[in-house]
Amino acid sequence: MKNIRNFSIIAHIDHGKSTLADRLIQFAGLVGERDFRDQILDNMEIERERGITIKSQAITLPYVSRKGEAFELNLIDTPGHVDFSYEVSRALASCEGVLLLIDAAQGVEAQTLANLYAAMEHDLEIIPVINKIDLPSADIERVREQIEVDLGLDSDQAILCSAKEGIGIDDVLEAIIDQIPPPEVEEGPLKALIFDAHYDPFRGTIISCRLFSGCVRPGDMIRLMYNNAVYRVEETGIFRLRREPKNRLSTGEVGYIISGIKTVRDTRIGDTITLDTDPAPEPLPGFKEVKPVVFASVYPVASDEYRSLSDALDKYRLNDAALVFQKDSSAALGLGFRCGFLGLLHLEIFQERLEREFAQSIIMTAPTVQYRFTLTSGEEVVVDNPVYYPDPATIEKAFEPYIRASILIPERYMGAVMELCLERRGVNSRFNYPTPGRIEIQFDLPLAEVVYDFYDHLKTVTQGYGSFDYDFLDYRESDLVKLDILLNGEKVDALAQIVHRDGARPRALQTCKRLKEEIPRHLFKIAIQGAIGGTIIARSTITPFRKDVTAKCYGGDITRKRKLLEKQKKGKKRMKMVGSVSIPQSAFVAVLKSEVG
Numbered sequence: 001m002k003n004i005r006n007f008s009i010i011a012h013i014d015h016g017k018s019t020l021a022d023r024l025i026q027f028a029g030l031v032g033e034r035d036f037r038d039q040i041l042d043n044m045e046i047e048r049e050r051g052i053t054i055k056s057q058a059i060t061l062p063y064v065s066r067k068g069e070a071f072e073l074n075l076i077d078t079p080g081h082v083d084f085s086y087e088v089s090r091a092l093a094s095c096e097g098v099l100l101l102i103d104a105a106q107g108v109e110a111q112t113l114a115n116l117y118a119a120m121e122h123d124l125e126i127i128p129v130i131n132k133i134d135l136p137s138a139d140i141e142r143v144r145e146q147i148e149v150d151l152g153l154d155s156d157q158a159i160l161c162s163a164k165e166g167i168g169i170d171d172v173l174e175a176i177i178d179q180i181p182p183p184e185v186e187e188g189p190l191k192a193l194i195f196d197a198h199y200d201p202f203r204g205t206i207i208s209c210r211l212f213s214g215c216v217r218p219g220d221m222i223r224l225m226y227n228n229a230v231y232r233v234e235e236t237g238i239f240r241l242r243r244e245p246k247n248r249l250s251t252g253e254v255g256y257i258i259s260g261i262k263t264v265r266d267t268r269i270g271d272t273i274t275l276d277t278d279p280a281p282e283p284l285p286g287f288k289e290v291k292p293v294v295f296a297s298v299y300p301v302a303s304d305e306y307r308s309l310s311d312a313l314d315k316y317r318l319n320d321a322a323l324v325f326q327k328d329s330s331a332a333l334g335l336g337f338r339c340g341f342l343g344l345l346h347l348e349i350f351q352e353r354l355e356r357e358f359a360q361s362i363i364m365t366a367p368t369v370q371y372r373f374t375l376t377s378g379e380e381v382v383v384d385n386p387v388y389y390p391d392p393a394t395i396e397k398a399f400e401p402y403i404r405a406s407i408l409i410p411e412r413y414m415g416a417v418m419e420l421c422l423e424r425r426g427v428n429s430r431f432n433y434p435t436p437g438r439i440e441i442q443f444d445l446p447l448a449e450v451v452y453d454f455y456d457h458l459k460t461v462t463q464g465y466g467s468f469d470y471d472f473l474d475y476r477e478s479d480l481v482k483l484d485i486l487l488n489g490e491k492v493d494a495l496a497q498i499v500h501r502d503g504a505r506p507r508a509l510q511t512c513k514r515l516k517e518e519i520p521r522h523l524f525k526i527a528i529q530g531a532i533g534g535t536i537i538a539r540s541t542i543t544p545f546r547k548d549v550t551a552k553c554y555g556g557d558i559t560r561k562r563k564l565l566e567k568q569k570k571g572k573k574r575m576k577m578v579g580s581v582s583i584p585q586s587a588f589v590a591v592l593k594s595e596v597g
Contacts, residue, residue, distance in 0.1 A: 002182045004252045006074045006210065008091045010119060011101035012109040012467060013079075016131040020101060020163035020172070021059075021077045027169050028061035028073075030241055058196070058208055058254055060238040065177050066170075073176060074254040076195075078115075090195045090269065090321070092118055094210035094254060097125035097180030099172065100151075104130050104138035107438070108146040109408050109467040116151055125180050128153050129172060134162040183212075183252030189280045190214030190222075192249075192257075192273040199315040205261035208239075208254075209273060212284060215250040221276040222259060225283040229266045230276050231259035265314060269321035292324050292340025293401070293472070294347055294367045294451045295384040297494065298354075299336030301361040306335050312358035313337060316350070323350065330387070333363055333494050338385060341367075344451050365494045369447045372399040372475055386496035389482040392533060399475040400500075401447040407458065408467045411439050416461040424449035425500065444473060446500070483508055485515070486529040487581045505530075508538035516540040518587035526581055 009017045061073040076091040092098065098119045102108060119126055128147050132138060144155035159175055161168030196208035216222065220233045235258040237245040249255045261267055272283035300309045317323050324340035341347040347367055354360045370384045374397040383389055405426075409417055418441070421429070426443035433439055445454075450470065458466045483504050485495035495515075499507050508530025515528050523545050530538035549564045 003069065003071045004074065004182055005071060005097070005176055005180050006076070006095045006183060006252070006254060007097045007099065007176055007180050008076045008078055008095045009099045009101055010078055010088060010092075010115040012103070012106070012111040015101050015103040015106065015109075015112075016163045017077060017101055020099070020129075020131060020161070021075060023163050023166055023169045024061060024075060024173065025059065025241070027173065028063055030059075030061065058239045060240060060254065063173055063177075066174060071177055072253075073173070076254070087322075088115055089118060092122045092124060094193060094195050095122075095124060096183060097127065097176070099176070100126050100128050100153075101131050102128065102143055102147065104132045104140055104143055105135045107139075107143050108150045111467070111469060113150065114469055126153060127175050127179050128155070128158040130158050130160050131163055133160050134165045134167065185251060186213035188213045189278045190216055190273065190275045191280045191284055192216065193284050194267065194269055194271045194273065197267050197269065197318045199318055203234075203258050203260070205267045205318060207257045207259075207261075207267060207273070209257060210254045211249055211251050213251055214275070215248050216257065216273070216275070217248040222257070222273050223276045223279060224266060224268070224271055225274060225280070226268045226271040227266060229263075231261055233257055233259045267318060269318075291472075292322075292342060293369060293447060294341045294343060295338060295369065296341070296347060296367045297328050297330065297336050297338050297365040297385065299330065299333040299363045299494070301363060303334045305361070309337070309360055309362065312354060312360050316354065316358065320350070322346065328385070330494050340384075344455065363494070366497050367451050368498060369401055369451060371401075371480060371498055373397070374399075383498070386482055386498050387493050389496075389498060392481075398478055398480040400478045400480060402444050402473045402476050403447050403450060403470040404473050405443050405445050405450065405468065405470045407441045407443070409439060409441070409462050410465050411437055413462040413466065414439055414441070417441060417458065417466065420454075420457055420461055421445065424454060446478070447472075448499070481532045484531045485511055486527075486531055487583070488527055492583070504532055505537050512538045512540040515587055516542055519581065519583055521545055522581065
């Protein structure tokens with residue numbers, strides 16, 4: 001027990017967590033030069049393509065200290081993006097200490113602070129580490145000052161390292177041993193916290209857990225305390241780069257349990273495992289429930305794939321407990337699911353992973369947030385889907401969610417960011433100057449304006465230097481309308497949006513323009529219209545394919561040509577009445593994409 005250390009690496013996005021994890025793994029000798037690759041813990045294609053961590057991964061590192069003592073270090077790597085803060089909270093619940101990584105060039109940023117507070121809530125030992133000291137733009141003294149002033153930590157304790165160059169890695173490992181306490185010994189029956197799980201088609205659900213008391217061996221009967229399901233343990237082990245079986249897991253260790261769980265719904269992230277013969281009196285405190293802020297509906301492209309989409313979502317939920325979904329249906333797209341996400345990047349990653357890992361072809365509707373309406377009858381309704389927008393005649397007041405956005409930028413971008421926030425109906429601006437040359441701007445913004453394309457625009461106007469974090473504030477009264485999109489007079493409910501009245505026309509024009517580019521030409525004319533109630537506020541027209549019916553008329557009276565054209569016109573009209581417009585999947589995606597430039 002005294003030679004086990006459970007720790008996590010937390011930082012703002014792109015401050016070098018994955019690179020530091022790579023070096024620690026190499027230093028521990030778990031991977032040779034030949035098998036090594038960058039971002040070795042990031043095993044998803046999307047993570048490698050985008051250079052970000054999405055899933056927190058666990059690995060056990062063997063390490064012999066300078067004094068010759070052998071230690072077992074359990075590292076749980078975490079993501080840095082604000083949308084995956086739930087992953088971070090799960091990792092922190094399984095640790096005794098954290099490495100708080102800070103980029104020597106960028107300094108303290110929004111997620112650095114947010115993750116620090118999360119670690120403090122769990123009462124963890126915090127070791128500040130200044131990374132990227134080899135960069136020409138590294139300003140170590142300024143970062144030390146930020147650690148003292150912004151974070152309130154002792155900058156003398158900060159370890160200097162360069163994960164890329166492998167400088168200071170042994171200092172980091174020694175600090176983990178010296179400063180992070182070993183797990184506390186708890187007497188009593190088995191209590192293991194499930195912090196992750198994934199589905200294996202041959203072995204069933206593989207549970208990742210941290211043991212707080214007791215021990216578990218193959219052959220034991222375990223009980224999942226959330227739903228009292230009982231299973232026999234087939235295999236236990238620890239995480240190296242691959243799963244490594246062990247004949248038992250004991251208090252303080254982080255490892256995996258395979259017990260042939262075929263029913264995916266039995267496993268719940270944050271649940272407690274105990275022995276069926278000697279159960280724990282009460283479960284461990286799980287993780288706080290996540291509250292989704294962005295909602296979108298997902299439908300299978302072919303209606304007979306609904307069952308496989310349902311199974312895929314169940315398996316996906318194992319690996320991403322922040323996803324919330326329920327059944328939904330649409331007149332245009334059939335049966336599907338209404339899903340809740342923590343942000344727009346979470347939504348985007350969800351869509352990509354469903355298509356790649358689970359081979360699902362899906363159509364996704366425009367993202368919305370939760371609105372509240374007070375009706376003339378005094379009733380209050382909550383709407384997260386434009387389909388359920390109440391009758392405008394019955395609405396007395398409409399409310400939309402507001403957030404407090406904290407934007408940390410170099411001072412030179414202040415004007416552009418102010419303009420962007422004011423365009424998005426930002427109010428109550430406040431300014432902080434954490435260090436010379438950097439400014440923190442706080443704005444109260446409607447969440448709906450942020451989920452659409454705010455982050456893309458912010459990165460564009462600040463040339464990638466802007467960092468953005470937000471907290472939910474409250475609901476405020478607003479003038480909201482439902483924007484309907486009509487194709488040849490028929491409403492497409494999957495494209496409907498709830499928007500602020502002032503932004504309805506620009507949004508309608510953009511949607512009509514995008515749909516015109518994406519919907520292929522048919523043999524009849526297609527009118528794309530944006531409407532509020534019965535008022536058309538935007539329109540574009542897709543011209544039909546035309547056969548040149550007058551080609552055979554060479555010379556002669558004009559009435560011959562006119563007669564043929566009239567005949568064609570009647571045929572087109574008849575075709576329009578019976579023909580249906582096929583909307584490709586790319587059209588739904590195009591409506592979501594922001595116009596950054």
